[in-house]
Every structure is written in C-alpha cells, then in structure tokens.
Amino acid sequence: xxxxxxxxxxxxxxxxxxxxxxxxxxxxxxxxxxxxxxxxxxxxxxxxxxxxxxxxxxxxxxxxxxxxxxxxxxxxxxxxxxxxxxxxxxxxxxxxxxxxxxxxxxxxxxxxxxxxxxxxxxxxxxxxxxxxxxxxxxxxxxxxxxxxxxxxxxxxxxxxxxxxxxxxxxxxxxxxxxxxxxxxxxxxxxxxxxxxxxxxxxxxxxxxxxxxxxxxxxxxxxxxxxxxxxxxxxxxxxxxxxxxx
Amino acid sequence: xxxxxxxxxxxxxxxxxxxxxxxxxxxxxxxxxxxxxxxxxxxxxxxxxxxxxxxxxxxxxxxxxxxxxxxxxxxxxxxxxxxxxxxxxxxxxxxxxxxxxxxxxxxxxxxxxxxxxxxxxxxxxxxxxxxxxxxxxxxxxxxxxxxxxxxxxxxxxxxxxxxxxxxxxxxxxxxxxxxxxxxxxxxxxxxxxxxxxxxxxxxxxxxxxxxxxxxxxxxxxxxxxxxxxxxxxxxxxxxxxxxxx
Numbered sequence: 001x002x003x004x005x006x007x008x009x010x011x012x013x014x015x016x017x018x019x020x021x022x023x024x025x026x027x028x029x030x031x032x033x034x035x036x037x038x039x040x041x042x043x044x045x046x047x048x049x050x051x052x053x054x055x056x057x058x059x060x061x062x063x064x065x066x067x068x069x070x071x072x073x074x075x076x077x078x079x080x081x082x083x084x085x086x087x088x089x090x091x092x093x094x095x096x097x098x099x100x101x102x103x104x105x106x107x108x109x110x111x112x113x114x115x116x117x118x119x120x121x122x123x124x125x126x127x128x129x130x131x132x133x134x135x136x137x138x139x140x141x142x143x144x145x146x147x148x149x150x151x152x153x154x155x156x157x158x159x160x161x162x163x164x165x166x167x168x169x170x171x172x173x174x175x176x177x178x179x180x181x182x183x184x185x186x187x188x189x190x191x192x193x194x195x196x197x198x199x200x201x202x203x204x205x206x207x208x209x210x211x212x213x214x215x216x217x218x219x220x221x222x223x224x225x226x227x228x229x230x231x232x233x234x235x236x237x238x239x240x241x242x243x244x245x
Numbered sequence: 246x247x248x249x250x251x252x253x254x255x256x257x258x259x260x261x262x263x264x265x266x267x268x269x270x271x272x273x274x275x276x277x278x279x280x281x282x283x284x285x286x287x288x289x290x291x292x293x294x295x296x297x298x299x300x301x302x303x304x305x306x307x308x309x310x311x312x313x314x315x316x317x318x319x320x321x322x323x324x325x326x327x328x329x330x331x332x333x334x335x336x337x338x339x340x341x342x343x344x345x346x347x348x349x350x351x352x353x354x355x356x357x358x359x360x361x362x363x364x365x366x367x368x369x370x371x372x373x374x375x376x377x378x379x380x381x382x383x384x385x386x387x388x389x390x391x392x393x394x395x396x397x398x399x400x401x402x403x404x405x406x407x408x409x410x411x412x413x414x415x416x417x418x419x420x421x422x423x424x425x426x427x428x429x430x431x432x433x434x435x436x437x438x439x440x441x442x443x444x445x446x447x448x449x450x451x452x453x454x455x456x457x458x459x460x461x462x463x464x465x466x467x468x469x470x471x472x473x474x475x476x477x478x479x480x481x482x483x484x485x486x487x488x489x490x
Contacts, residue, residue, distance in 0.1 A: 009246075157482070158482055163444055195406025202443070203451060207246060209423070236403070
C-alpha cells in the first residue's frame with residue numbers, strides 16, 4: 001500500500017482574477033478519481049484578489065501602540081487587526097482569532113512572493129468555498145472527481161517550527177474517528193479523532209518545500225473517496241473546548 | 246518530483262526484548278539509501294519494555310484527588326504523574342510536561358493494542374536514542390543508510406484532532422530554515438522554521454491509519470540525506486519561548 005505525493009509542475013504565476021481551478025486542470029494532465037489536491041493558500045489568495053497594498057493602509061492609534069510594543073511594522077499590525085476578531089496573545093508576535101475562526105500568528109498575513117514589497121496576502125474569506133470552486137472547475141474541465149484542500153503553514157504552542165495545515169476542505173473528511181483509544185483516561189471521545197486533512201496538508205508541504213513555485217501537490221492513493229466531505233471548520237477547536245486561548 | 250509513502254507489511258507482533266531494528270530490516274526487504282522510516286512509538290515502547298501493569302500501581306492521595314476531579318482511572322493518573330515533571334492543565338484531561346520534555350495529554354500513555362486490559366505503554370525514555378539504535382541495526386543488517394523517526398499522535402490547542410508528530414529523530418533534520426518570510430512583522434527568525442520531521446511523521450500516519458498493524462512506514466524521495474541529523478528535542482519549544490504553557 002502506497003501513497004504518492006506528486007508536484008504539479010509548470011504552474012504559471014497566479015494573478016488576481018485568474019481561475020485557479022482551470023490553471024490547475026491545465027497543468028495537471030493526468031488527474032485520477034480520488035486524488036487529493038493540496039493547494040497553497042498564497043495562490044488562492046492571489047487568484048481571489050485577497051491582497052492589500054500597505055501604502056494605502058490608514059494606521060489607527062491602536063495599531064501604532066501595538067506595533068511599538070511588539071515591535072512590528074504598524075501598517076502590518078493594522079492589517080492584522082482588520083482581519084481579526086480577537087487578539088489571543090500580543091507578546092513578541094500577534095496571535096489572533098481571524099474572522100474565519102483560525103487561531104494563528106499575524107492572521108495568516110504574508111508578504112513574501114507577491115511581486116511587490118508593499119503587497120501582502122490575506123487568507124481567503126471562505127477557504128471551504130475556495131476548495132469547492134476549484135473542485136467543481138476541475139471536475140468540469142478534466143472530467144475527474146478530485147478532492148481539494150487549501151493549506152497554509154501555522155505555528156504551534158509547545159512545538160517549534162511551522163507545519164502545513166488544512167484551512168479549507170472539499171471532498172475529503174477533515175477528521176476521522178479512531179474510537180477506542182484513551183477512553184480509560186476519561187478523555188472525551190474527540191480525543192480519538194485524527195485530523196486527517198491536516199496530515200494530508202503536512203504531507204503535501206514536503207513536496208512544496210522541495211522546489212520553488214510548487215503551489216499544488218497531488219496526493220494519490222488515500223482512498224477516502226467513499227467518505228463524506230469535511231470542512232476546514234471541523235478542524236477548529238471550539239472555544240469552550242479549548243484550554244489554551 | 247514524487248515522494249512515496251509505503252507501508253512495511255508483515256511486521257510480527259512486537260514483544261518486550263525484541264530487536265525492533267532487526268524486525269524492520271527483515272520485514273522491509275528493499276530499503277534504499279535516503280529512505281526515512283517512521284516508526285510508531287507504541288512498538289518502540291513494547292520492544293523496550295516501557296510498559297506498566299496497572300494492577301501493580303500504588304495510587305497516591307494526589308492521584309486519587311486528581312482522578313476524581315477529571316474524572317479518570319486513578320491508576321492511570323498515577324502513571325501519568327510518574328512520567329511527568331509538571332502538570333500544564335488539569336481540566337477534563339491531564340496536559341503535562343513529560344520527563345522527556347514533551348507537552349502532551351496523559352504523558353503519551355496509551356492502553357490500546359497491548360494484549361492486556363491492564364497494561365499501558367509509556368513513551369520511550371530517549372526517543373532519539375531509540376531512533377539511532379534502529380538506524381544502526383538497519384545499517385548493519387541491510388547495508389543501507391536510512392533515517393528513522395519515532396512518532397506518536399498528539400493533540401493540539403486551537404485545532405481539533407490528533408496529528409502524528411516526531412518524538413525522536415536520527416538521520417534527518419527536525420527543522421529546516423525557510424528564512425525570509427514574515428520578517429516585516431518583527432517576528433523572530435524561528436517563525437520561519439518548518440518542522441519537517443513533524444510533517445514527515447504526519448505524512449506517514451496516512452499509511453499507518455489505512456490498515457491495522459502498520460507500525461512502520463517508508464518515506465522515499467525526500468532527499469534530505471545531505472542534511473545534518475536533527476533531534477526530537479529540536480521540536481520542543483523552549484519554555485521561555487512558549488506563550489501557552
């Protein structure tokens with residue numbers, strides 16, 4: 001039993017307004033039913049125009065104060081605040097709850113590889129929808145039913161280093177149930193759930209990281225086609241179950 | 246460019262005292278230089294005799310009190326305390342710092358698949374050493390230089406579901422540096438590190454989870470052979486850099 005992680009080579013530079021699903025369908029000629037495509041958030045944000053030009057940001061007094069204390073670029077801090085509903089920590093780095101519900105550093109905002117020093121990318125507004133749209137375009141163009149995961153690298157408490165996680169999901173489960181472990185500790189049953197979409201995202205980054213400009217990876221052989229589709233939201237721990245916000 | 250995740254099939258049931266490296270070398274006949282073997286902690290603990298029989302555990306007053314408040318099996322709580330240096334949270338579940346330095350639920354202690362209702366497995370005392378020993382045995386028996394990662398599934402704050410992570414590492418880096426991202430936020434450079442050993446572990450579990458009794462997975466095509474070997478300890482965030490303990 002083998003799972004293969006394969007780079008989609010030769011993707012063009014993505015620009016605002018591009019149909020990302022169509023670009024992927026053109027660049028990945030031999031897609032198979034059951035393939036899972038893991039797509040880096042950055043190119044989704046670019047295609048969807050989720051970009052901001054820092055030179056046009058009006059910095060509030062709150063952002064100036066925060067920026068001085070971190071320290072950080074006040075314009076960046078303003079954009080983080082604009083994309084957040086709550087600050088979880090403001091110590092060396094801004095850990096926030098984004099408007100999408102993710103807990104992450106700097107609201108997932110990133111400055112790199114955007115072809116302009118003052119342009120930053122924001123997380124897609126609805127990563128599940130972005131994944132579904134790509135799935136539908138690819139089904140129409142390639143005649144193949146694939147699953148799509150929109151991914152980004154997040155940091156973690158306790159453990160060092162970023163790891164790629166699933167923000168949006170279409171066509172694969174986000175969690176799978178391996179019930180029967182740890183029950184004796186009195187741990188709730190959710191402790192037996194495995195975050196399979198996060199593991200798929202993490203696996204795909206091994207290929208993304210190997211070469212520059214590989215924003216899409218095909219994960220083949222997972223055999224989750226019979227499963228109900230999950231949602232990126234399934235992977236967000238609800239506030240009342242979270243001991244660390 | 247492709248990375249393959251392949252199950253090592255036909256591993257025998259592992260028993261205390263077994264030479265796990267030898268069992269793997271016998272079961273995985275076509276190992277190649279540069280392969281990374283991801284090994285589930287459970288079989289390492291079994292081979293190393295890191296097991297405890299709950300019927301012989303003397304439960305302290307502290308463990309009884311804690312067990313009542315969670316609630317949980319007092320004998321289990323005692324074993325968790327024995328394997329921990331500090332409790333991080335005691336609310337519904339015990340999140341501890343283990344004697345090895347890991348922050349995880351129930352000190353990584355697990356009751357399942359041990360062929361006895363009252364036997365639990367403890368994390369290996371030194372997962373890097375366990376990984377190195379397997380690496381050396383396999384090099385001697387198979388004549389092939391492979392890397393080894395000892396892995397276990399841990400829960401996470403903020404995100405739901407367990408994910409496989411690297412506890413011990415031999416022959417691959419634990420972290421790789423993708424400098425140049427996020428600097429404008431004033432985030433320290435460690436924010437640009439990717440936890441590659443954790444991503445390899447997460448990838449491997451996709452194969453472990455597909456079938457029962459696949460405790461070892463071969464990750465092929467990573468091409469990290471030129472890299473310096475890391476340590477599982479590299480992946481543990483130092484207390485002074487951790488905002489969430």
